[in-house]
Amino acid sequence: MKKLFVSVLAVVIIALPLVACNDELGEGLTEYTICATLNEQERTVTADMSVDYVNDTESELSELAFHLYGNAYREHAKHFPISQSEISVAYPNGLSYGYMTVSDIADSKGNALEFTVDENDVLSVAIPKLLPTERITINMKFVLGLAEIRHRLGYYSGKYNLGNWYPVLCAFKDGEWYKHPYYSYGDPFDSAVANYNVTFSYPEGLTAVSSAGVGSDGMLNVCLRSARDFAICVGDFNQTSVNVGGVDVAWFSEGSDDYTGVAVDALKTYNELFGEYPYESLFVVKTAFVNGGMEYPGLVYVSDALNDEMIKEVVAHEIAHQWWYGVVGNDQVNEAWLDEGLTEYTTTVFYEKNPSYGVKKEERIADSLTTYMLYCELYYGNGKKMTAMNKCVAEYNSSLEYSYMTYVKGQLLFDSVRTLIGDEAFFDGLRTYYQGCKFKVATMADIIGALEQHTSYRLMSYVGSWVDGTALLYSVN
Ligand SMILES: [Zn+2]
Structure with a gap:
């Protein structure tokens, strides 16, 4: 990894209003x-x-x-x-x-x-x-x-x-x-997905960073094509940027910290594993946020209350959402496990593919399994059927249950599918899923269909039993 800092000239270029839109993308939306x-x-x-x-x-x-x-x-x-x-x-x-x-x-x-x-x-x-x-x-x-x-x-x-x-x-x-x-x-x-033309004026002296560019002198004037949302964050931010294969990757923070390199590693890793990121910029802003972070197309938040290790993890996680939620959309109201589970597992794969971060895939999976089992014992007793993931977010009893069923059990599900069908079929299947469901809203049937193109295993009943809570993942005494 080579972390580059842009020159003053490059900052000026990035800060200019981006008005040239890629009209091929998003035609007719x-x-x-x-x-x-x-x-x-x-x-x-x-x-x-x-x-x-x-x-x-x-x-x-x-x-x-x-x-x-x-x-x-x-x-x-x-x-x-x-x-x-x-x-x-x-x-x-x-x-x-x-x-x-x-x-x-x-x-x-x-x-x-x-x-x-x-x-x-x-x-x-x-x-x-x-x-x-x-x-x-x-x-x-x-x-x-x-x-x-x-x-x-x-x-x-x-x-x-x-x-x-x-x-x-x-x-x-x-x-x-x-x-x-x-x-x-x-x-x-x-x-x-939709197209956006956004003109946004804000107090001069502050920085406005958005899903499609950065403002200048109190004015943001940008467009974005074929995206699921459009977000903006305004504050007194410092910016560090680097261009990676035509994508402006930047980190914004009130301090002097800089995690551009993590964003670059994530972008490169996911580009290679799943398919190319489609937009011209990818920004990470460290801002006031209650949890770890939040994803929007081209712009992710990272909480300003995290330690170094957590910032790296959140950057890797939220950038994975550019693929799972952003480009391939999901019904996050009723099928939240599909994007959060896959994103959490993709974060684990990020560490696996980037060993310099010192986080082992096997340890993350073992941690997930241990905490999932403890959670089930504490909150469900022997009620394995209560571990359904195919629920509306409103049906979870607590945000803790939501997190365990969508992130933790979701990650265990994807790791289990990978073990079952093998690495080649698993990653080929995810590439097929990304290409086939690009800019659409995908469902469980779509990801199973994509994976099944690369394996002789029929996965619907296997994945379905995890999702509806009937699979016995472990024994409770
Ligand atoms: Zn997430």
């Missing part, structure tokens, strides 16, 4: 155009947004539905934005609330469109009948008030985290918009 302003005094974001929506469903539509995730932080929200056990860490200065309002919703000719916001904070906009493949452009204004919280969306100690910060189109499932609420556990998101 729904497009969000957002013009937003961050107000430092009020801790608000005010924005005009237009959505050029293409009906890629097989249904005739009479409404568009959007999640207003900003309202997850409002007082009396249906679900608390975090689990109860995380409150003191997420809100060091006491509970704080945010909000999100929408107004002036109209079609492209300026005709007002009727809309409602339901108890799940889902915005439904009535539109003229829209047949499959037809497009409609709607415009709206929104205002986001930021809670003081160390979370995906919020303000804390000079840092503004803007994840899931604009009205996001709901997933379309089984002939209708899937209007689920925000949930306290997991990452309750399930968006389709």
